[in-house]
Amino acid sequence: MMREGKLKATERVLDEAEDERTEREDDGTWDGEFHLSVFASTLEPGEELDAAVARLFGPHRRVKFYRVATVEDLQAAGFQLAASPPEPYHYDVLLGTELTPAVVERFERCFGDARRNPAWTR
Numbered sequence: 001m002m003r004e005g006k007l008k009a010t011e012r013v014l015d016e017a018e019d020e021r022t023e024r025e026d027d028g029t030w031d032g033e034f035h036l037s038v039f040a041s042t043l044e045p046g047e048e049l050d051a052a053v054a055r056l057f058g059p060h061r062r063v064k065f066y067r068v069a070t071v072e073d074l075q076a077a078g079f080q081l082a083a084s085p086p087e088p089y090h091y092d093v094l095l096g097t098e099l100t101p102a103v104v105e106r107f108e109r110c111f112g113d114a115r116r117n118p119a120w121t122r
Contacts, residue, residue, distance in 0.1 A: 001040035001074070001081070001091070002056055002066045006114040013104045017095060034099045035092035036107060040071070040081065053117050056089045064120045067111035077106050 008016075017034045024030040039056040043049070049068065057063045071081055074093060084092040095103050 001038050001069050001071060002053065003036075003038050003069070003111055004057065004063050004066055006065050007067070007108060007111075010101045010104050010108070013108065014099060014101065017099050017104070021099075032097055034095040034097070034103075035082075035084070036095060037084070038069075038081075038091050038093055039089045040091050041089050050115070050118050054119055062120070063117050065114040065116055067114050069110040069112065073110040074107075077110050079107065079110070 013036070017036055020035050020037070021030060024035075041052065041056055043052055044055075047055075053063060053066055057066070074081060078096075080094040082092050082094055084090050093107065095107060
């Protein structure tokens with residue numbers, strides 16, 4: 001599973017989750033839980049992690065940096081993963097019904113250090 005960008009400040013991720021909530025309220029899909037966006041897939045046979053970046057993010061955005069976590073890491077931290085458009089690689093991590101700095105920090109700790117996308121061009 002990959003998340004775009006480098007480690008973000010807790011306040012910025014809180015704002016991101018609040019913006020997502022507002023969008024869901026506006027379109028009538030708010031389910032009472034806060035969500036954050038990730039892209040996920042298993043690696044194809046022989047596929048390197050850096051190569052998967054283009055496949056997962058490619059159709060939707062260009063990514064200069066990304067961070068990686070496993071579903072097991074997120075589940076161990078108490079989070080669930082749910083498919084979300086645009087498919088097939090976009091998912092939401094369900095953060096729960098209370099959005100606090102501690103929840104965001106627990107989420108962010110699931111992801112490793114930022115990696116530079118070797119295919120990045122300006």
